[in-house]
Amino acid sequence: MIVAASAVSAITEQFGLQWGHLIAQIIIFAIVVFVLRRYAFGPILAMLEARRKRIADGESKLEKIARDLAAAEQNAKAIVTKADDEAGRLIKEAGESANILAEKKRQEAVNEASAIIAKAREAAQLEQEQLVTQLKREFGRMVVDATSRVTGKVLNNDDQDRINRETAAQVSL
Secondary structure: OHHHHHHHHHHHHHHOOOHHHHHHHHHHHHHHHHHHHHHHHHHHHHHHHHHHHHHHHHHHHHHHHHHHHHHHHHHHHHHHHHHHHHHHHHHHHHHHHHHHOOHHHHHHHHHHHHHHHHHHHHHHHHHHHHHHHHHHHHHHHHHHHHHHHHHOOOOOHHHHHHHHHHHHHHOOO
């Protein structure tokens, strides 16, 4: 024990170690660590967590938009199918009445059914185009919003228009 104490004493003397200064330095280091954790690292970590959450929210909104688009496409297909079924029914009725009526009446019924099919397809196509346009507009708005949040820059109208055009050009549905 005495040998260990004399070895410690020799080492502290050789290296000029002063216990009072060492303890003071340890306390100062602990205070610096506490201050940095509380006032520097804490807010930075909170900001990073908030950004991660906003990004996750943006991704979930994008997934929801994709699901909505799929549902809209499914709805458009159902409308086209229903229109085709309706047109088929009208053609069948026209065929039955054509047996009774002359050739002229039969041709009129077929023309009417074709017009209904064309109008139904036009309506379905128009609705699908409107949904795609609306999705592109919303996606462009989300890209502009995400860009302004990520860069921390408030985008002017020219920047927003340019980003919307570029995004619309890259998104092909």
